[in-house]
Amino acid sequence: MFEADMKELKEKTVTITDIKMPVLKTLVSYLYSGFLPDCDFHFLCDLYYAASKYDITELQLACIRLLLGKVTLKNIFRVLKLSLSHNDELLKSVAMTLLSANIETIILTPHWKNLMHDDPEIALEASTFFDL
Numbered sequence: 001m002f003e004a005d006m007k008e009l010k011e012k013t014v015t016i017t018d019i020k021m022p023v024l025k026t027l028v029s030y031l032y033s034g035f036l037p038d039c040d041f042h043f044l045c046d047l048y049y050a051a052s053k054y055d056i057t058e059l060q061l062a063c064i065r066l067l068l069g070k071v072t073l074k075n076i077f078r079v080l081k082l083s084l085s086h087n088d089e090l091l092k093s094v095a096m097t098l099l100s101a102n103i104e105t106i107i108l109t110p111h112w113k114n115l116m117h118d119d120p121e122i123a124l125e126a127s128t129f130f131d132l
Contacts, residue, residue: 080126
């Protein structure tokens with residue numbers, strides 16, 4: 001942004017509206033220190049989004065490592081959505097592995113019904129994966 005003839009170069013500012021300030025602070029802190037503190041699930045998902053947006057692969061991988069211990073059947077669809085929206089095969093593999101181990105239980109939940117209604121493309125991807 002600062003190298004091309006863009007408004008950010010002229011104004012010497014960048015406006016970021018889709019990342020919360022605490023997430024942005026953690027991202028910048030990680031860039032300087034390489035350290036990522038343990039965070040809650042939702043914060044890690046937001047941080048993963050930011051790392052993906054700014055192509056910070058090492059931070060994405062660090063988020064995945066921390067997310068592994070926080071993925072549950074209640075939040076698995078958020079992980080799946082992240083993996084598919086960011087074309088992340090590693091994260092998708094984590095989500096699909098947990099889903100496959102629990103597919104009989106998951107398809108009976110309201111979360112699955114909500115996914116089919118709200119995100120039919122993601123439900124189709126999961127259904128195709130499991131040949132439902």
